[in-house]
Amino acid sequence: MLLADQRRLLCEYGRRAAETGLVVGTAGNLSVREGDLVAVTPSGVPLDRLEPEACPIVDVAGHLVEGGLQPSSETPMHLAVYASGDARAVVHTHSTFGTVVASTMTELPPIHYTVLLLGGPVRVAEYATYGTPELAAGVRAALEGRTAALLANHGGVTVGADLAGAFEATRLLEWLCEVYVRARALGEPRVLTSEQLAAVAHRAFHPPVFPVREDLPAAPTRED
């Protein structure tokens, strides 16, 4: 079986996505790239009932290489993302708060600094019918310089160096969207300025150094 480890990971993260409520039923799809091959979740199978053998393998041009089931209908979007960057995994869901923001906004306003972990304010790709080249092109553009994008009236997509990274980005995207939606229920949220975001980015690259107290015995090392 080609990409056996990657197919097992698709099942593991597919199950986690279903268990954590990020996907409902057969909505959502995941993929992992290895060289010129991509393991992707199949069309029409709930993500919590996936088996590794059921996950098809396609090449980066979209030809079916192995697998009895049809690849997810969003496979063209996954392939477009791989073609335009160095992502090694893609996660797409119709998560609740992501879809709420994607149905009302053109960008997720940056009200929390952890949006920088996704590369900056998350763009909403223009609406296009699912599975079409138009949607794939819109998502590709919205992901420029980002690891997450929202799809108008549809859901969200994240990328990563591996499935764990892409999955964490999906969880963070959903959390940020939930915080925004809940904040809007209380009032008009304060949006961070580009200067405030730049200061956070600067601090991340220049973390504070805590001075060592020399009047105390040295902390034990792991070997002690």
Ligand SMILES: [Zn+2]
């Ligand atoms: Zn979708």
